[in-house]
Each structure stands twice: as C-alpha cells, then as structure tokens.
Amino acid sequence: MTNAESRTVLRILDANANRAGEGLRTLEESARFILDDLCLTDCLKTHRHDLAVAMGRWNRLQLIDSRDTPGDVGTQVTTASEQSRADLSAVIAAATTRTQQALRCLEEYGKTSDPAFAARIESIRYQCYATFRELELKMAGSNTRSRKLRDARLYALIACEPNADRLEARIAELADAQVDVIQLRDPSVDDRTLFEQARIGAAIAKQREVLWIINDRADIAVAADADGVHVGQEEVPVDALRGVMGRERLIGLSTHDIEQVHAAARTTADYIGCGPTFPGKTKSFDHFPGCVFLKQVSDAEQTGELALPAFAIGGIGLDNVEQVSQAGIGRVAVTGALASHEGLRQTASTMREILERVPFRLTADSEAVGSVLER
Known part of the structure; x- marks a missing residue:
C-alpha cells in the first residue's frame, strides 16, 4: 500500500x-x-x-x-433515528x-x-x-414483563393443583377471563411439589401471555423460570433478592401502611401490594388499613411520590371493588373472588370494568426511560 x-x-x-x-x-x-x-x-x-x-x-x-475529525465528512451525515x-x-x-x-x-x-x-x-x-x-x-x-405489569388490572392468587392438567386448566380459565397476573402461593406443600407446579405453571403462563409470580420463594421462582417473586415485610429484603432475581424478573412487596409504601419506593421493587383492605378468608390480620390506606397510596401516586404499580389486596370482590376504585386504586389482587369456576368470566369482566375507571399514571419504568433518553 x-x-x-x-x-x-x-x-x-x-x-x-x-x-x-x-x-x-x-x-x-x-x-x-x-x-x-x-x-x-x-x-x-x-x-x-x-x-x-x-x-x-x-x-x-x-x-x-x-x-481528522474536522475533516471527516461522515460527521455531517445523520438520520432522524x-x-x-x-x-x-x-x-x-x-x-x-x-x-x-x-x-x-x-x-x-x-x-x-x-x-x-x-x-x-x-x-x-x-x-x-x-x-x-x-x-x-x-x-x-x-x-x-414491565409493560405487562404496568397494564395489569387483575392479579389472581392460586394454590397448587393435584396434577399438571388441573393446573393448566386453572391458568387457562384465568387467562381467558383476562386476568393479567397469577401468583402461586401454597405453604401447605413441600418444596419439590411447589417447584414442579411453579415450573409447569411458568411454561403455561408464558403460552397464555400472563405473568407468573411465586410467593416468597425467590429460589424456586428463578429455578422454575417464573416472571417474578412476591415477598412480605418480614421476608428477605427486596434489594438483597435483586441479586438472586436479576433485573429482568419482577419483585413485588406487600405494604401495610404509607411509611412502608415510601420505603418500598426507595428499593428496586417493581410493584407493591397494599392491604389488607377488607377481611378475607385466606389470611388473618389484627388490623385492616382499608380504603383509607388505599387513598393515601393514590395520593402518593398523584403527587409523584410513588411511581410503582400498586395492587389493593385483601378480601376484595364484586361487593366492594367499587370502594377500591373510588379510593383511586385501579389494580387488585384477589383470591376468593376468582376462585369459583362458575361465573368466573363475568366476575372478572365486571371487576375490570370498575377498575378501568381509574386511569393509569406514569410509572417508575417509563420515567427511567425518559430520564435516560434526556441525558
């Protein structure tokens, strides 16, 4: 040359x-x-x-x-994209x-x-x-996962089924009823059974395009390829779990008062559960923060103090979901309300219609995207 x-x-x-x-x-x-x-x-x-x-x-x-940067003609060639x-x-x-x-x-x-x-x-x-x-x-x-979570209205909690066919049928009927998120929670089974059901459920949920969350057990959530894990205030802290879950999986955190909500917002949690709102049949509580708490959460969203999707939880059904909506919360996590096979679609449809009266607000993920692009 x-x-x-x-x-x-x-x-x-x-x-x-x-x-x-x-x-x-x-x-x-x-x-x-x-x-x-x-x-x-x-x-x-x-x-x-x-x-x-x-x-x-x-x-x-x-x-x-x-x-020769000044003499490089390529520096003058740009596209809108x-x-x-x-x-x-x-x-x-x-x-x-x-x-x-x-x-x-x-x-x-x-x-x-x-x-x-x-x-x-x-x-x-x-x-x-x-x-x-x-x-x-x-x-x-x-x-x-983040997009599906932001768009979610209905979150159902289910227990293990006797076999894979029953589990597939259960997930299918919830998906057909337009449930967005399903959590597997069953403290009565051994680890092997929970893992097998979690693994089978993860594959079915993926096919049905619904989010699949495992209660408490981050290790089983990752091993089963679930979409995420949900933990309570007394479980392993969210930011410690993030090292196990990675950024690509979701972590949900239960909150019971507005101080815990603000604390959750300072972690890497992807969403929060807020309650218990009403007395339910699956868990016993000494105190019910109720719709007053939900209104505090909604106010925090309005002022920009909270940018995490918030799901009201605890005894919510057709008879009281209107109160949740009026408190400004448009997402609910339920167990009993969607437990019955009979009338499941109608129940889910009616609850969704009521919840959709509450508009979604900007979430942490979309804010993050905006701030990164601005920089």
Whole structure:
C-alpha cells in the first residue's frame, strides 16, 4: 500500500476501534445498571478489554495522528433515528448493531496489514454475537414483563393443583377471563411439589401471555423460570433478592401502611401490594388499613411520590371493588373472588370494568426511560 492508503487504513481502524469501544461500554452499563447481571457485565468488560489488547498491536500515536475529525465528512451525515430511542431496548439494539459493524470493519481493513490482528478481531466478534444475543433477549424479557405489569388490572392468587392438567386448566380459565397476573402461593406443600407446579405453571403462563409470580420463594421462582417473586415485610429484603432475581424478573412487596409504601419506593421493587383492605378468608390480620390506606397510596401516586404499580389486596370482590376504585386504586389482587369456576368470566369482566375507571399514571419504568433518553 502507498503511504496515503496506509494512513487511510489507520483512520478507519481508529474510528472503528473508538466506535466498538463506545458500543461495548454502553452495553456493559446496560448489563450492570439495568439488568444487574454480573455475568453479562463481566463478559462485556472482557470483550472491551480484549479489544483494547488487540488494538495494542497498532501504534497508538500513529492512530491518533491519523485522526481528522474536522475533516471527516461522515460527521455531517445523520438520520432522524439516530437522534432518539424509543426505550432502553432500543438503546441496546443500536449499540449492539454499531459494535458488530465496527468490529467487522476492523477485521476487514486489518487484513490489509496484519492478518493476525484481523483473526483476533474475528474471534472477538463471534464472542460478542453470543453475548449480545443473551443481553438483548434478557432486556426484551424485562421490558415485556414491565409493560405487562404496568397494564395489569387483575392479579389472581392460586394454590397448587393435584396434577399438571388441573393446573393448566386453572391458568387457562384465568387467562381467558383476562386476568393479567397469577401468583402461586401454597405453604401447605413441600418444596419439590411447589417447584414442579411453579415450573409447569411458568411454561403455561408464558403460552397464555400472563405473568407468573411465586410467593416468597425467590429460589424456586428463578429455578422454575417464573416472571417474578412476591415477598412480605418480614421476608428477605427486596434489594438483597435483586441479586438472586436479576433485573429482568419482577419483585413485588406487600405494604401495610404509607411509611412502608415510601420505603418500598426507595428499593428496586417493581410493584407493591397494599392491604389488607377488607377481611378475607385466606389470611388473618389484627388490623385492616382499608380504603383509607388505599387513598393515601393514590395520593402518593398523584403527587409523584410513588411511581410503582400498586395492587389493593385483601378480601376484595364484586361487593366492594367499587370502594377500591373510588379510593383511586385501579389494580387488585384477589383470591376468593376468582376462585369459583362458575361465573368466573363475568366476575372478572365486571371487576375490570370498575377498575378501568381509574386511569393509569406514569410509572417508575417509563420515567427511567425518559430520564435516560434526556441525558
């Protein structure tokens, strides 16, 4: 190659090394801060380090000297899509695409002067394909779960069934009745039974496109590939559970007064249960915060102090769901109201109609997206 051609190759290598490094850093931050995924964060950091080592085969001063940002005509070429991102998944998709393209350019132009360098970049590129696949799938799963949760109105709590067929039938009838979230809660069974039902239920719920939550047991939720776990005030703290669950799965937290609601808002919880609202048949309580508590929660949403989806829970049925709605809460978690097979669809439909009188407000997830894009 002529000196001019060699300098041009250096310019291309410099530009694409910067592009690939920036893309990998963007993805590493996504794995670290959005998904809280140690393994993915480590993989992406390793890819970034390997790229830096590979670029060490080139003289850094020569690369910098070849740089001509003011004279680069490409800096003047932009598209409208470059100036905005629809959500966090779009940020990741743009970064993976940009990084892959930059690595390919490094490989191809590197072949003109250093085949060994090109081979190393090819290896990094293939490793990145596998990591990027896992990252995007996890992010997509996280976004899908968060979106379904934000749109949810009806949350049903169920116990284990005698066999897989009965469990499938139960989930199917709830899904057909437009229940959005189903929680498996059964303290009467052993761990193996709970895990088997959780695993079977997770697969069925996914097919039916409803969220599948396991009560208390984060270990079983993860092992069974459930969408999340729900815990009480006396269980393992939410932020400690996040290390087990990862960012892509949901964590719900029970709250019984407005102080606990404010405390929940400072954790990484994805939603809260608020109650007990009325006396129910599944649990005994000495105190019922009732609709006064629900109104406090609604007021906190109105003022922006709370940006978590809040589900009223405790003895809620057709005879009192109107009171929940009037308190400003448009989501409920129920057991007995949807326990009967007879009239299930009509009951669910009527409850949903009443709950939909309460409009949804901005949630923490959508605020997070907005703040990230503004930066």
